[in-house]
Amino acid sequence: MLEVNHLKAYIDSSxxxxxxxxxxxxxxxRGETIGIVGESGSxxxxxxxxxxQLNPSPPVFYPQxxxxxxxxxxxxxxxxxxxxxRGNELAMIFQDPLSSLNPIFKVGRQLIEAIQSHKKxxxxxxxxxxxxxxxxxxxxxxxQCMKSYPHExxxxxxxxxxxxxxxxxxxxxxxxxxxxxxLDVTIQAQILGLLKQIQLKYKTAIIIITHDLxxxxxxxxxxxxxxxxxxxxxxxxxxxxxxxxxPYTWSxxxxxxxxxxxxxxxxxxxxxxxxxxxxxxxxxxxxxxCPFATPQCMDTEPELTTxxxxxxxxxxxxxxxxxxxxxxxxxxxxxxx
Amino acid sequence: MSSELVQVKDLNVTFTKKxxxxxxxxxxxxxxxxxxxxxxEGETLGIVGESGCxxxxxxxxxxxxxxxxxxxxxxxGKDIFQYTHAEKHKFRKDVQMIFQDPFSSLNPxxxxxxxxxxxxxxxxxPKEAIKKNVRxxxxxxxxxxxxxxRLPHEFSGGQCQRIxxxxxIALKPKLIVCDEPVSALDVSIQAQIIxxxxxxxxxxNLTYLFISHDLSVVKNxxxxxxxxxxxxxKELASNESFFTHPSHPYTNKLLSVIxxxxxxxxxxxxxxxxxxxQPSLITHSSGCAFYPRCPIAQDYCxxxxxxxxxxxxxxxxxxxxxxxxxx
Numbered sequence: 180m181l182e183v184n185h186l187k188a189y190i191d192s193s194x195x196x197x198x199x200x201x202x203x204x205x206x207x208x209r210g211e212t213i214g215i216v217g218e219s220g221s222x223x224x225x226x227x228x229x230x231x232q233l234n235p236s237p238p239v240f241y242p243q244x245x246x247x248x249x250x251x252x253x254x255x256x257x258x259x260x261x262x263x264x265r266g267n268e269l270a271m272i273f274q275d276p277l278s279s280l281n282p283i284f285k286v287g288r289q290l291i292e293a294i295q296s297h298k299k300x301x302x303x304x305x306x307x308x309x310x311x312x313x314x315x316x317x318x319x320x321x322x323q324c325m326k327s328y329p330h331e332x333x334x335x336x337x338x339x340x341x342x343x344x345x346x347x348x349x350x351x352x353x354x355x356x357x358x359x360x361x362l363d364v365t366i367q368a369q370i371l372g373l374l375k376q377i378q379l380k381y382k383t384a385i386i387i388i389t390h391d392l393x394x395x396x397x398x399x400x401x402x403x404x405x406x407x408x409x410x411x412x413x414x415x416x417x418x419x420x421x422x423x424x425x426p427y428t429w430s431x432x433x434x435x436x437x438x439x440x441x442x443x444x445x446x447x448x449x450x451x452x453x454x455x456x457x458x459x460x461x462x463x464x465x466x467x468x469c470p471f472a473t474p475q476c477m478d479t480e481p482e483l484t485t486x487x488x489x490x491x492x493x494x495x496x497x498x499x500x501x502x503x504x505x506x507x508x509x510x511x512x513x514x515x516x
Numbered sequence: 517m518s519s520e521l522v523q524v525k526d527l528n529v530t531f532t533k534k535x536x537x538x539x540x541x542x543x544x545x546x547x548x549x550x551x552x553x554x555x556x557e558g559e560t561l562g563i564v565g566e567s568g569c570x571x572x573x574x575x576x577x578x579x580x581x582x583x584x585x586x587x588x589x590x591x592x593g594k595d596i597f598q599y600t601h602a603e604k605h606k607f608r609k610d611v612q613m614i615f616q617d618p619f620s621s622l623n624p625x626x627x628x629x630x631x632x633x634x635x636x637x638x639x640x641x642p643k644e645a646i647k648k649n650v651r652x653x654x655x656x657x658x659x660x661x662x663x664x665x666r667l668p669h670e671f672s673g674g675q676c677q678r679i680x681x682x683x684x685i686a687l688k689p690k691l692i693v694c695d696e697p698v699s700a701l702d703v704s705i706q707a708q709i710i711x712x713x714x715x716x717x718x719x720x721n722l723t724y725l726f727i728s729h730d731l732s733v734v735k736n737x738x739x740x741x742x743x744x745x746x747x748x749x750k751e752l753a754s755n756e757s758f759f760t761h762p763s764h765p766y767t768n769k770l771l772s773v774i775x776x777x778x779x780x781x782x783x784x785x786x787x788x789x790x791x792x793x794q795p796s797l798i799t800h801s802s803g804c805a806f807y808p809r810c811p812i813a814q815d816y817c818x819x820x821x822x823x824x825x826x827x828x829x830x831x832x833x834x835x836x837x838x839x840x841x842x843x
Binding site: 218364368390391393394416420431432435436438440442446447450452453 | 672
């Protein structure tokens with residue numbers, strides 16, 4: 180349904196060219212869920228916004244690549260054509276539900292406005308539809324909710340309203356940019372459950388962007404791991420978690436505070452900070468932080484290569500070398516603690 | 517580890533909101549409802565609960581930022597709300613706080629060096645000592661001292677949180693209240709900050725009150741854990757006992773929603789579809805506060821309010837029908 184081919188999105192900043200998205204390709208089918216995982220500053224939000232063509236341009240420009248949505252390139256569409264697509268075919272949910280709602284209008288008015296901008300229907304009908312949407316997303320008193328202002332509602336409620344709005348045009352593709360990062364764990368589970376419910380009902384394709392691998396473990400059919408603008412590993416959830424082929428993904432997995440660890444265990448953190456995208460390090464971008472980096476990694480940039488069925492990785496280490504380094508690393512660990 | 521640094525006794529914090537004609541009606545919000553807790557020296561007490569359950573109000577009360585409606589808070593055996601001026605001054609040195617949002621808790625117009633020096637200045641350290649201290653502190657939290665002249669916006673979220681930590685430990689406090697210190701950070705940075713907090717605790721024998729909504733984070737740092745629901749302590753147990761025998765139905769619910777980074781286990785779990793939200797804190801009628809959401813509630817729970825009672829050693833729970841017990 181959606182195909183991204185060799186997409187590059189660069190940002191022209193006063194400090195130099197930022198390669199926010201660098202040669203990214205992937206595709207998504209109807210009813211599929213893709214998880215895009217990466218740290219802040221890895222370019223995942225810029226990628227998401229490129230799909231919706233929401234990046235302000237300038238400074239963002241696309242020197243290369245195409246985004247094919249049902250066979251047509253979104254990069255070549257006019258603003259008018261894009262407006263018709265956004266909301267109807269593609270919809271997006273943002274991280275902070277408070278800043279994606281207008282604080283001075285009641286929720287009902289904003290929802291009705293969203294519905295009427297997609298379909299030419301009477302106010303009464305739109306209102307009925309808004310009520311239906313609100314109860315679809317699990318709001319118990321939709322009447323009352325329509326009459327409240329965003330600040331009167333809790334974070335979970337607001338996020339549900341934003342989801343209701345995104346659903347108003349019955350989109351084929353829903354892009355959720357960190358939909359639960361601002362929320363509590365309990366509400367997070369509810370929102371993720373809601374997304375799944377919607378997917379089963381409307382056969383929507385979902386792209387979920389997050390920094391937490393735990394969230395996508397259950398939800399996503401396929402996972403893309405992004406680092407400094409590039410996809411460094413791609414595969415099914417099982418591939419990523421059980422056949423991790425890339426040191427970055429491995430480190431991310433080890434950093435999650437899991438319930439399996441006790442308080443005497445030390446969490447493994449990734450040393451240092453994500454790289455500066457203006458002047459990325461030579462060779463593999465992850466090499467300065469990689470515990471297994473070899474001299475070769477410092478000057479050769481790895482390509483995304485096959486590591487199994489539907490499983491790809493961008494790492495110079497062979498599968499065997501990676502296993503050996505992991506083993507060596509784990510033996511060294513106890514002394515350091 | 518034995519002596520008790522902080523003791524909270526029958527603490528209540530109630531907010532009243534007046535409304536209606538001539539403000540005749542009033543709603544009471546019991547943000548903290550009859551809480552009894554103690555924090556021992558050198559330990560980490562994790563406080564877990566959803567947003568709006570009153571955990572931040574509890575923390576603010578311990579710092580005297582919020583006056584209690586009733587009850588007392590003893591710090592080293594003395595009531596913090598009866599302090600004289602001089603004692604208050606000393607107390608402020610002993611108790612520090614680390615905030616959730618690393619950006620808004622640092623003054624954007626002050627350089628990082630000035631931010632870390634601020635508490636030292638307030639307690640009249642000589643200039644030379646301040647300079648030296650700031651350098652050591654920055655080293656301790658893993659920020660290069662040569663960046664002391666930079667402003668907070670030039671740092672990433674994780675680095676800003678480190679600066680906040682440096683400021684908190686500047687005065688060598690006894691107790692640090694950490695209000696969701698890692699929930700605004702990326703997973704990889706989260707691990708760095710948790711490790712840093714653990715290291716500092718070992719080095720300076722710090723006591724932490726660690727507030728979080730994420731049980732997996734708390735498991736990695738806390739010695740004892742208190743679960744708060746609508747202002748009440750529902751379960752209080754040592755780390756080991758808490759995770760091997762989670763007894764309160766609410767605790768079990770919290771545990772069941774933590775995302776598991778393992779597709780096979782995760783996929784065996786059922787989806788949590790949207791159900792009722794946490795009810796508001798505004799006075800609920802009678803009975804157990806968790807009754808409306810409880811999966812194992814009985815009629816008895818509707819009319820009777822359970823008290824926090826000891827179930828096993830180092831394990832208190834406030835429920836008539838505790839789960840997962842050793843037989």
